[in-house]
Amino acid sequence: MRCRQALVLVCAGLWSWSAVDPAYSLNDRTSADRCSIAAGGNISDNDINIVCGISPELFRQLVEQHENATSVLKDLTAEQKDRIANLSEIRTLLRDKLNLNEQQIKAALEAAGEAETPPEQIPEKLVEIAVRYSELLQELEERPDDDPEIAQRKQTARQAISDGELDHADMLLDEVIELEDTALDQRALEAAATRAQKAQVAMLRLRYADAAQSYGNAARRLPDGYEEKRQGYLEKQAEALYRQGDERGDSSALLSAIQLRKSFIESTDRADNPDGWAEEHVLLGTALLALGLHESGTDRLEEALSAFRLALEEYTRDQVPLRWALTQNNLGNALLWLGSRESDTLRLEEALAAYRLALEERTRDRVPLDWASTQNNLGNALWLLGSRESGILRLEEAVAAYRLALEERTRDRVPLDWARIQNNLGNALKELGLRESGTLRLEEAVAAYRLALEEQTQNRVPLRWVQTQNNLGNALQELGKRAAGWATLAEARKAFDVASKLSFEVYGDRHARYFNDKITEVDQLIAERRDNE
DSSP: OOOOOOSEEEETTEEEEOOOOSOBOSSSSOOBOTTOEEEOTTTOSSOEEEOSOOOHHHHHHHHHHOTTOOHHHHTOOHHHHHHSOOHHHHHHIIIIISOOOHHHHHHHHHHHHHTTOOGGGHHHHHHHHHHHHHHHHHHTSOOTTOOHHHHHHHHHHHHHHHTTOHHHHHHHHHHHHHHHHHHHHHHHHHHHHHHHHHHHHHHHTTOHHHHHHHHHHHHHHSOTTOHHHHHHHHHHHHHHHHHHHHHHOOHHHHHHHHHHHHHHHHTSOTTTOHHHHHHHHHHHHHHHHHHHHHSSSSHHHHHHHHHHHHHHHHSOTTTOHHHHHHHHHHHHHHHHHHHHTSSSSHHHHHHHHHHHHHHHHSOTTTOHHHHHHHHHHHHHHHHHHHHTSSSSHHHHHHHHHHHHHHHHSOTTTOHHHHHHHHHHHHHHHHHHHHTSSSSHHHHHHHHHHHHHHHHSOTTTOHHHHHHHHHHHHHHHHHHHHHSSSSHHHHHHHHHHHHHHHHHHHHHTTTTHHHHHHHHHHHHHHHHHHHHHO
16 A cells, blocks of 8 residues: 555554645545544545534533543633534544543543643644554563563553553653663673773783773773773773883873873862872873983973972872872982983982982881882982992992892892893993993993893883893993904894884884994994904
């Protein structure tokens, strides 16, 4: 059967409402004038025509049958009643043709009254309500995946609609909505937790970029109302991004970590949560410091310095001595790297003072690993200061500090930290070796670098690997100058060559000239040795 547009559309048993004026049809035989309702073959084999204008007596009879009908219907004037369509025939249509029971017809009349429907539109609205009854009862059929409690509520709501108890049905459907929302939230929570677990697996595999992405996905998957858990996932994302940037030389990851940390600070009320506010500044400063080491300027380092100083306004020695000591240690790191890029030694002396303050609370008995970390940093400050002085006292103090740090930060306990300290020890030994006529210190430096490279592998921490390979090359070059033959120089060349290749992958051509000059210099030394053989 063809389906044509009309006031009521009937096709394959589905009804919808359409306003077409002045005339409309469902087939070639059914028509209606304005203020009429027309229904065609899909209702029954016979046409139904309802025409405006019934007698007041028929209208009163219909209203009396429904004592609870609203005042809108009861209080009509005689003129308004004269304009009402033949409601007795509509009632027959609602009951016999559209399968509405008496309770549903009563509810339909009440709905029309509550909506203050103009009298001339009541016939149309009654049919519209009838159609919606049919659609709603179909939609409330139980679904196979419905939770048993939800299915039971839907069935009860369906029965209430069948009985014309729309208020009760509305209340039941509110309960269904609440149950479904709870179920959706629970599924979203579980989905977020699974993504966070995936991130943890990535962290175990040192795949920090993958972990950061999964933590971000977990945070986005959470429903509204779980802001504390979302914050937790974002904190872990920031930590993974920092690891990716610090250990892999990924500046974009560090930038993302910094942006997250700044957003955390903006959302943390200093007055309500001073410790949290201070902690975010420490973490922000740490990320800024890591990024500053990758850049030639000092803006990030200055920002890091400011962040640590702000944190110290809340982290006081009296109230939180260990957090105060941690921040003093980090403040020393920012001063150290700023001082390394300046000609005078003021910042380096300030760094030295900050580390020594930190060690007053970070004692070996109290926090041995933290004590060792600050001992390493103290060694760095002494090494840089000693490198600028003619004497060797501070360099000897630096070597002593590194060796103390290695007593607690052992290879078994913290392999990457152990390797980093070995690299730093190599730097101090090499500087001492440059000031001595023998080769003992240089040989010790080479040994320290090679130990560091056993843990600081190319795949694990490529940035540090490049740095240590370069340091090894410098030590071997100096040692090769003092040794017979050119074998040691060839090892130096190899160290510079492999460092140059990975440096290009990480930094582009930023350090290309440096490595080209080093390789050229070593090649010349090798050529001279060969010529003299």
